[in-house]
Amino acid sequence: MKLFLFNLTLVLAFCSPYVSHAQQSKENLDWLLHNDFYADMSWLPDASIKIDGKPSTYTDLQNIDFNEVIKIEVYKKKDAVKVFGKEQGRKGMVLITKRKKKQDTHNVYTIDDSVKYYTQAGDTIFLRTTQDAAFIGGNIAWQKYLERNLDSVVPVDAGSPAGIYKVTVEFLVNKDGTISDLKVVDDPGYNTAYEVMRIIKKIPQWQAGTYKGQQVKCLLTQSVTFFISNG
DSSP, X not given: XXXXXXXXXXXXXXXXXXXXXSOSSTXXXXXXXXXXXXXXXTTGGXXXXXXXXXXXXXXXXXTSOXXXXXXXXXXXXXXXXXXXXXXXXXXXXXXXXXXXXXXXXXXXXXXXXXXXXXXXXXXXXEXXXXXXXXXXXHHHHHHHHHHHXXXXXXXXXXXXXXXXXXXXXXXEEOTTSOEEEEEEEEOOSTTHHHHHHHHHHHOOOOBOEEETTEEEEEEEEEEEEEXXXXX
């Protein structure tokens, strides 16, 4: 079983949080499924497909925006029969879970069409600033940190099939670079969210965001994708 990590990006809320090695288009989900899970995926168009638990068609799968997906579980024919029975699994099974729309509970204010913030308990919290909060050293340093610290076999150890598992968390980066209010936004299961929370908590300090030269408190959304292939 091969293990890959991609989409290791740090993004602000209100930005697109999902960027992968594939181009962001509706065709990509089909491309990923055909090329990245098993050596032979010719059975995919005839497989049983469920999207958010509802029986769906191959055309439905092709029309999904990859950015909307938090979990794809891919069962080849033999494994699908074991898990779902002969009737459902005889042609293979693909389970897709889409992101649930997050309801914004804050009144968001905009300055100059670019800076966004809200207030909470007397605090001003920025969603986008003139210089965003970030992992110290930028995205390259962040990816290296993940390579050194993330236990990428966590979903496999928890019994996951081949697939894609996207974890999204959010937290506040305070003016001094410490973090608070860490919470899970999207949890695809198989202990992946626990693992992402673990490595976020290990980071002693982040680069604080600034606005007009002053350090400010920022809300960040962080996503990590586990990619698991069986050949």
